[in-house]
Amino acid sequence: MTPRYKIWFTDESKRQFIAIRDGRARQAVVRSLDRLEQEPERQGKPLSGDLRGYRSVRSAGQRYRIIYRVDGILVVVVIVTIGLRREGDKHDAYALAQKLLQAGLLDARSDDSYRKMVKYIDALSYDSREIVPHYGD
Secondary structure, three states: OOOOOEEEEOHHHHHHHHOOOOHHHHHHHHHHHHHHOOOHHHOOEEOOHHHOOOEEEEEOOOOEEEEEEEEOOOOEEEEEEEEEOOOOOOOOHHHHHHHHHHOOOOOOOOOHHHHHHHOOHHHHEOOHHHHHHHHOO
16 A cells, blocks of 8 residues: 655654664654554544644654644645653653744744745655664664
């Protein structure tokens, strides 16, 4: 079956993915990303509050969260955060997404920055066969 959605990483989420040192956790995240290519709007849970318009899916034994946005018109899943779930910690995946939102780096209400990213979708589209062997060990 041909993937319906393309997966696109923001610069920050790409850095977060690369920083996952545990090979098994990285592979689990890749499997979750692969599943997001098919019906991402039916996976994970919708977020609320400031992160309304984004979704979160658990990965790697529920330790990691992948926070993403689905654009049905462009048929793109934009991965904005990949991180550990550490409730109450400043490095928690949700806390990081909040910080990025407050810094204007992922604003769900202003699509100006999003339109700029869309120009590069084809060049930066996700393919696990390209990413994992390059960073895997």
